[in-house]
Amino acid sequence: RPQFRSKVVCILSCKHCQVEVCRRGMKAILLADMNVELFSTDAPPFGVQLVNDDYQTQNCYCRIRDVACLGCGNVVGYHVTQPCSDCMDACNNGHFWMFHCTEVSYCDRMSDQGESPLM
Numbered sequence: 001r002p003q004f005r006s007k008v009v010c011i012l013s014c015k016h017c018q019v020e021v022c023r024r025g026m027k028a029i030l031l032a033d034m035n036v037e038l039f040s041t042d043a044p045p046f047g048v049q050l051v052n053d054d055y056q057t058q059n060c061y062c063r064i065r066d067v068a069c070l071g072c073g074n075v076v077g078y079h080v081t082q083p084c085s086d087c088m089d090a091c092n093n094g095h096f097w098m099f100h101c102t103e104v105s106y107c108d109r110m111s112d113q114g115e116s117p118l119m
Helices: 085-089
Strands: 010-014 020-029 037-041 048-050 063-069 075-082 097-100 104-108
Touching (some): 020 104
Antiparallel strands (some): 010 020, 020 037, 048 063, 075 097
């Protein structure tokens, strides 16, 4: 998807304990509520673990499960375990791991040469 190729890759850290939780984050907007900003990634992040049971979102029929920081145990986001057909039909980036902006801090991930942000 060309519209997603120009997004800067972010390193995400837990705001509670500063442990790095993801090195492939991207700023995103929630499909079911365009007023909600968050971060997302397409690869299972290394710094979190699935917790509790799946539940259904309020805005669509997706099933999700919370993810907690491995450093401190605080819930920092969620994983879409079963996307609904409406969300799959919408313009999506294939990212099913979401991080709440209120729970993580971010910095741009730099290229190997360290001169520009990684896209």
